[in-house]
Amino acid sequence: MKLSHILQSPLRVVNLELDVLGSDALKRAARFWVGKEAGTYNKEKCIAALTRITGGNDAACRVLAALSEKERQTLAIFTRYGPTVPGGVLTAEMYARGLAQMPPKHKFSERYYQSYHEWQKNDLIRELREKLVLIGNSNDMYYSRSYNHGYPQLTLHPALVKAVAPAAPLSWSASRVCAEAVGTGRRSSAEVALDLWRVAAVLRSTGTWPTVKGDSPSKATRARMRKEVGLRDAEKDPLSPPDPESLYYELLHSMGLIKFGNQLPWIREEALERQLQQPPAAQAWHWARAWLYMPLWQDGIGVVPERDSPSNPVRIEPSELYHARELLVWALCGVAHSSNRWLDLEIFLRDLRRATQETSFDFYWSSFAWDPEFEMARKKEEYPAGEDRMLAFWLDCEAVWAANAIMVTLVTLGLVERGQTNDKKPRPCFRLTELGCVVFGAPEVEAALKPEDARFLTVQPNLEVVAYLESADARQICTLSRFASGTTRASGPVQTFALRRESLYRALESGMTLDEVRGFLIKHGKTELPANVERMLSEWAGRRESLALRMKVVLALGPAETRTRGRALNSNVFLLPSIAMKTAAKEFAGWTILDHEGKPERTWTTNELGSLTTNGGHSISQLRLARIADRAAAGWQITRQSVGRARTSGMTADQILGWLGGHLTAEVPALLEVAVRNWTGRQSIKLSQVQLLRIMQPQAKEALLHSATFRPFLGGHIPPDWFVVRDEHLSEVRGLLERLGFTIGDSLDPPPLGGLENPAKDSPAAVDRTNSIAKCPARTIMAAG
Amino acid sequence: MTALNKILNSLLPLLEPDGPELHLNAAVLEVAEPAQLAELAADPRIGRYLLTRLSDTIALVDPGHAREMESALLDAGHTPKVLTGDWE
Numbered sequence: 001m002k003l004s005h006i007l008q009s010p011l012r013v014v015n016l017e018l019d020v021l022g023s024d025a026l027k028r029a030a031r032f033w034v035g036k037e038a039g040t041y042n043k044e045k046c047i048a049a050l051t052r053i054t055g056g057n058d059a060a061c062r063v064l065a066a067l068s069e070k071e072r073q074t075l076a077i078f079t080r081y082g083p084t085v086p087g088g089v090l091t092a093e094m095y096a097r098g099l100a101q102m103p104p105k106h107k108f109s110e111r112y113y114q115s116y117h118e119w120q121k122n123d124l125i126r127e128l129r130e131k132l133v134l135i136g137n138s139n140d141m142y143y144s145r146s147y148n149h150g151y152p153q154l155t156l157h158p159a160l161v162k163a164v165a166p167a168a169p170l171s172w173s174a175s176r177v178c179a180e181a182v183g184t185g186r187r188s189s190a191e192v193a194l195d196l197w198r199v200a201a202v203l204r205s206t207g208t209w210p211t212v213k214g215d216s217p218s219k220a221t222r223a224r225m226r227k228e229v230g231l232r233d234a235e236k237d238p239l240s241p242p243d244p245e246s247l248y249y250e251l252l253h254s255m256g257l258i259k260f261g262n263q264l265p266w267i268r269e270e271a272l273e274r275q276l277q278q279p280p281a282a283q284a285w286h287w288a289r290a291w292l293y294m295p296l297w298q299d300g301i302g303v304v305p306e307r308d309s310p311s312n313p314v315r316i317e318p319s320e321l322y323h324a325r326e327l328l329v330w331a332l333c334g335v336a337h338s339s340n341r342w343l344d345l346e347i348f349l350r351d352l353r354r355a356t357q358e359t360s361f362d363f364y365w366s367s368f369a370w371d372p373e374f375e376m377a378r379k380k381e382e383y384p385a386g387e388d389r390m391l392a393f394w395l396d397c398e399a400v401w402a403a404n405a406i407m408v409t410l411v412t413l414g415l416v417e418r419g420q421t422n423d424k425k426p427r428p429c430f431r432l433t434e435l436g437c438v439v440f441g442a443p444e445v446e447a448a449l450k451p452e453d454a455r456f457l458t459v460q461p462n463l464e465v466v467a468y469l470e471s472a473d474a475r476q477i478c479t480l481s482r483f484a485s486g487t488t489r490a491s492g493p494v495q496t497f498a499l500r501r502e503s504l505y506r507a508l509e510s511g512m513t514l515d516e517v518r519g520f521l522i523k524h525g526k527t528e529l530p531a532n533v534e535r536m537l538s539e540w541a542g543r544r545e546s547l548a549l550r551m552k553v554v555l556a557l558g559p560a561e562t563r564t565r566g567r568a569l570n571s572n573v574f575l576l577p578s579i580a581m582k583t584a585a586k587e588f589a590g591w592t593i594l595d596h597e598g599k600p601e602r603t604w605t606t607n608e609l610g611s612l613t614t615n616g617g618h619s620i621s622q623l624r625l626a627r628i629a630d631r632a633a634a635g636w637q638i639t640r641q642s643v644g645r646a647r648t649s650g651m652t653a654d655q656i657l658g659w660l661g662g663h664l665t666a667e668v669p670a671l672l673e674v675a676v677r678n679w680t681g682r683q684s685i686k687l688s689q690v691q692l693l694r695i696m697q698p699q700a701k702e703a704l705l706h707s708a709t710f711r712p713f714l715g716g717h718i719p720p721d722w723f724v725v726r727d728e729h730l731s732e733v734r735g736l737l738e739r740l741g742f743t744i745g746d747s748l749d750p751p752p753l754g755g756l757e758n759p760a761k762d763s764p765a766a767v768d769r770t771n772s773i774a775k776c777p778a779r780t781i782m783a784a785g
Numbered sequence: 786m787t788a789l790n791k792i793l794n795s796l797l798p799l800l801e802p803d804g805p806e807l808h809l810n811a812a813v814l815e816v817a818e819p820a821q822l823a824e825l826a827a828d829p830r831i832g833r834y835l836l837t838r839l840s841d842t843i844a845l846v847d848p849g850h851a852r853e854m855e856s857a858l859l860d861a862g863h864t865p866k867v868l869t870g871d872w873e
Contacts, residue, residue: 547814555845592805593806594806
């Protein structure tokens with residue numbers, strides 16, 4: 001599988017923006033593309049002629065012949081990376097290939113303007129833009145800043161795309177290479193794929209998940225990913241990425257493996273499966289592409305919000321970060337095309353700064369998870385004003401981002417191997433892994449074909465599978481993960497998986513067969529598959545086969561003669577192939593047709609005591625009734641016993657009430673609902689005689705409520721004016737009330753139910769309140785204040 | 786009638802519709818042995834979603850509860866083969 005260049009852009013529709021050009025510019029371009037005759041064209045005719053130019057060979061050959069060798073070399077950059085090339089990459093390429101000269105720097109010298117004019121005249125890009133061979137946004141015409149001269153993003157005219165051969169790759173010329181490295185660390189593609197798979201598996205198990213702006217996972221989702229995947233992060237090890245699970249989430253996001261729409265997101269299973277079954281280099285190429293344009297996970301920082309605050313920035317501006325990543329990747333592409341030696345990190349970044357001087361990335365961010373404390377950066381204040389001082393400050397800021405990207409993010413993605421120089425004072429160094437060389441060296445560098453039957457695992461009799469990820473490729477480890485669960489949360493080159501009934505079941509349900517599982521373990525096993533493991537796998541698969549849940553089937557309950565195809569379940573019941581409602585109505589005329597996904601028919605009527613009658617009803621209605629009610633003389637009766645029977649069979653109150661709600665022609669009577677809940681639950685009420693005292697005069701009532709004397713004698717307050725008197729203190733209460741001048745009556749006619757309003761919420765109760773009263777009190781005392 | 790049939794009848798009576806009926810989008814649970822059906826029907830976590838027996842090894846799932854049935858089976862430690870639209 002041949003990969004395209006990692007920075008290559010897809011062909012986009014190009015807007016020539018001819019209408020914004022002046023007549024002279026249009027005429028110049030038309031003369032170039034069409035010929036001398038265009039010199040007489042007016043503006044409209046120029047636009048018409050330039051719009052008609054297509055990718056035909058004649059126009060392309062004529063235009064290419066009219067260009068200088070250097071101009072053709074410039075166009076070759078566009079067919080290598082483009083047809084659209086980001087401004088940073090274009091600038092770096094132009095200088096690196098010697099197609100652009102450094103602009104004059106000494107602004108205050110006498111000859112500056114003359115030198116600048118000369119430099120501008122020799123600018124190939126400017127020439128090619130004027131000829132409309134290169135097309136860009138008209139707003140980017142003045143791309144030079146006061147302190148450097150970079151080019152904007154430009155696109156090669158579509159008519160020339162197929163006519164220009166791509167430029168040869170550039171190799172990286174390092175100022176210094178390291179002889180050897182110690183304490184090295186690298187990750188295999190299988191390790192990366194496994195981490196990606198684990199994060200995807202957690203998301204898949206949640207179904208959907210809440211997101212915040214920018215489609216990032218919410219805090220709760222991030223916490224769940226962290227808890228269930230638990231990758232090593234920057235807090236434990238500065239050379240691990242911050243929020244590693246979110247890095248994989250954003251990779252899934254950028255690779256289009258998460259579906260976002262108006263509703264909550266979900267994992268696109270088939271696309272994920274396709275991605276994980278690609279060759280390792282292709283998978284890694286997609287990881288790197290996804291990382292290049294990933295806005296909300298930033299190297300050395302972690303997850304950042306979608307919105308920034310200009311006064312208090314909380315992230316690097318994504319467009320600046322894309323620019324920085326593009327330049328870094330451009331440099332690594334050069335590394336992939338040079339001899340793959342260990343590179344001193346600081347020296348590499350100094351070289352990068354010099355190579356991209358005219359388009360260098362600058363952003364103001366200083367808090368990164370890992371700080372390599374570069375030698376020059378430590379001494380930054382010691383340098384006098386000038387290039388070195390600027391470089392030292394850059395190494396203290398932007399280069400720290402680049403160090404985090406190379407030594408942490410790209411190592412995590414298996415593209416870079418890191419280490420330390422074998423010196424007295426060790427310095428961080430790195431080189432590309434084989435995978436990194438293929439990804440950054442594409443299309444020229446191709447992956448060596450690995451044997452597909454690499455033996456990378458050992459199945460143990462205790463049903464554990466020890467996998468050596470260095471020997472496996474990403475596809476194989478993902479296949480293993482489909483039917484075996486990871487037992488260790490830590491990542492590393494050797495991981496243990498366990499064969500479990502549930503994991504095998506998941507694999508079989510997702511479409512794998514037992515033979516495929518067994519075949520995989522035999523093919524990739526370093527040792528023979530233990531006999532007991534083979535037996536267990538067969539037994540588990542057999543158990544699945546012995547229990548089938550068939551959904552969306554068609555059942556025919558009736559005489560057999562009408563069916564030509566079908567599977568008889570008994571003399572009157574048949575399973576049939578799927579059939580549409582309309583066809584069913586035609587083919588089964590006279591039959592009752594029930595759609596199990598439709599709403600139940602409303603044919604039941606009941607009173608609040610559960611006496612139920614039906615008006616017709618099919619088998620589902622009858623079966624449900626028989627489950628929750630008893631036959632009665634005039635229909636059905638829901639009773640404690642019938643509900644108890646349903647309860648014993650596992651039914652819940654909600655399920656019973658759901659059936660009633662679905663089939664009743666009116667709402668479920670409240671009393672019946674309470675009864676069903678009572679019969680299926682343990683709700684209880686209490687009933688007993690109480691002594692009630694009624695005081696209607698507000699001042700007297702408040703006095704009693706707050707009285708310390710009465711408090712021990714009262715059992716509660718029933719708003720607005722009832723007090724429960726403790727039985728054993730009735731005489732004391734009576735005595736006290738009389739002593740305080742109350743006239744006590746012996747009887748009271750309580751108002752009818754509904755005649756009382758309960759203002760409990762407004763009453764400042766000083767004593768406990770009773771919540772309910774089941775029956776009117778048997779004995780009452782009425783005191784008049 | 787065998788003892789197992791008696792148990793099955795008490796747990797999950799055989800369906801006897803009054804007239805011919807065609808059920809679309811139905812869900813059925815199919816097992817290898819009648820004893821297995823009795824075992825499942827007797828488990829309240831699963832039995833609550835079973836409505837009737839279509840044969841000694843096949844039961845009808847209560848309409849609208851196929852997914853709950855699947856979850857209940859998994860929660861109870863079973864590993865059902867889940868088939869959609871497959872009738873053979």
